[in-house]
Amino acid sequence: MVAIRPAQATDLQAISALDARLTGSNKPIYWQEMLAPERHFLVAETDKGALVGFIAGEVRAWEFGQPAAGWVFAIQIDPKLRQRGVGSQLFEALVARFKQEGVTRVRTLVDRKDHLILSFFRAQGMVAGPSLQLDKDLS
């Protein structure tokens, strides 16, 4: 069993470390900025006080021309605790906060080759949204 609570400055080191271990990129400033008051930054903690996952998001209006929606920016779960509903608990807690802010839609962007995270969001009931993401190589 894990408990979900808002992230605090004292969690940043554990959050950064978990993310760096899973993604291979260290971005402590990015995580620090997630503590901004308009953002929702939640962590999952075991009863022994170990941080085993986090989720970050924010309600944004008129981003890319779309009406207000809750955006999920990031989610990570310690691989040792996967398949135990920790990700679903974090997602549901974030969605509850989005609903409190009055939005009726949750949205995210996913690497289409990352089948694990795509499958996770699909299992939460998410489907393709109205936007197509486009890129151009500028090098």
Next chain:
Amino acid sequence: MKLQTATRLGLYATLELARQPDRTLSAADLAERFGVSSHHLAKVLRTLSAAGLVQGGRGATGGYRFTGNRRRTTLMDIVALFEPAPGQRPKEPGEETDIGGALQRVLTEIDEIAEATLQSISLETMLKPAR
């Protein structure tokens, strides 16, 4: 992405059986449900059976049941049993030309999105009641 009839039937049959894994249905039952010939469906079921997704079907009235893993099997796993792998599609005439190559890049982009979508949806997710 256009799916061949066999692929579509493979998806129908797998999902129908996976909906209630303890239930057995004959090829004739399944064929009637989807309005196709049981001969056509029997071939599809043999492919699914060889892949370990279903089991059974001895005799004309023998029942099939789902033997795969609903959480681990994706729609793409089933599609891949019936459709040629992306790298093995025969070259289309004109693909070597500038225009043919440019068109092929667009079609590949579409296929990649379709494959990512099919790969991200497990049978479990597909069979979950809509919410």
